Amino acid sequence: MASVTVKHLWKEYGDQVVLENLNLHVADREFVTIIGASGCGKTTFLRMLLGVEQPTKGQLLIDGQPVPAEPGPDRGIVFQRYSLFPHLSVLDNLMLGLEFSGSRWLGKLFGARRREALEKAESLLEAIGLHTARDKYPSQLSGGMQQRLSIAQSVIREPKILLLDEPFGALDPGITADMHEIILRLWQANRMTIFMITHDLKESFQLGTRLLVFDKRRHDPHAPERYGATVTYDIPLNRKKHTAPTPALTAELVR
Numbered sequence: 063m064a065s066v067t068v069k070h071l072w073k074e075y076g077d078q079v080v081l082e083n084l085n086l087h088v089a090d091r092e093f094v095t096i097i098g099a100s101g102c103g104k105t106t107f108l109r110m111l112l113g114v115e116q117p118t119k120g121q122l123l124i125d126g127q128p129v130p131a132e133p134g135p136d137r138g139i140v141f142q143r144y145s146l147f148p149h150l151s152v153l154d155n156l157m158l159g160l161e162f163s164g165s166r167w168l169g170k171l172f173g174a175r176r177r178e179a180l181e182k183a184e185s186l187l188e189a190i191g192l193h194t195a196r197d198k199y200p201s202q203l204s205g206g207m208q209q210r211l212s213i214a215q216s217v218i219r220e221p222k223i224l225l226l227d228e229p230f231g232a233l234d235p236g237i238t239a240d241m242h243e244i245i246l247r248l249w250q251a252n253r254m255t256i257f258m259i260t261h262d263l264k265e266s267f268q269l270g271t272r273l274l275v276f277d278k279r280r281h282d283p284h285a286p287e288r289y290g291a292t293v294t295y296d297i298p299l300n301r302k303k304h305t306a307p308t309p310a311l312t313a314e315l316v317r
């Protein structure tokens with residue numbers, strides 16, 4: 063379960079108002095796409111959900127509880143640029159998250175727990191089409207493969223909320239269709255609530271169950287930092303299309 067409630071939320075940096083009076087309720091398992099002008103506070107909003115930025119005023123709640131003031135395994139994030147460890151193989155990049163969450167002090171798993179983690183990592187690699195590249199290093203992968211691995215890295219710890227900050231923005235348009243397919247399948251199989259920033263309007267319509275447009279309602283030409291952005295449009299999208307889970311992947315990913 064991961065519903066998100068935003069109540070009278072403001073975010074300011076010094077004299078600059080970035081977000082003003084945001085009010086929103088997002089149900090569990092919604093796929094929210096976010097568009098808006100550059101600099102209007104979209105990433106700031108994701109960073110508050112992640113717990114690395116705090117609201118200046120107002121409330122940000124996950125399942126009715128304030129977002130903890132630090133990232134946790136219940137929230138995963140993927141950025142436009144891949145965040146992989148270059149000295150680790152594809153498989154080890156995936157295993158790392160499981161090893162750290164399963165063994166906080168040693169960062170290593172042993173015996174049955176390691177076997178279980180390996181199985182999980184391998185079935186996820188299979189699901190994202192990277193099983194044949196399991197022993198390669200990130201520098202040996204294409205951009206699309208690296209981004210698939212970054213997504214898998216965030217998903218493997220089964221977050222309730224997945225935050226995607228223009229995850230496909232740096233990729234060749236030709237491969238984004240594959241990426242869309244993968245993200246939709248992971249979303250359905252892992253039962254996550256997703257927030258995804260994109261600059262591609264078509265993508266926002268294709269993927270989302272709901273589209274939020276961030277913009278300023280008021281402008282002061284003499285003091286552009288005086289007013290912040292808020293949600294100016296909140297558009298329900300093709301919800302039905304994404305409701306049924308894909309059986310094969312569900313069996314693979316949800317144990």
Ligand SMILES: Nc1ncnc2c1ncn2[C@@H]1O[C@H](COP(=O)(O)OP(=O)(O)OP(=O)(O)O)[C@@H](O)[C@H]1O
Pocket residue numbers: 075080098099100101102103104105106107
């Ligand atoms: N840590 C910070 N300290 C001061 N100002 C910041 C900080 N983080 C963001 N800002 C400012 O807040 C505003 C919103 O930034 P943010 O990155 O959230 O915008 P965005 O909508 O995601 O933009 P883009 O689409 O270009 O990525 C910008 O003016 C930015 O300079």
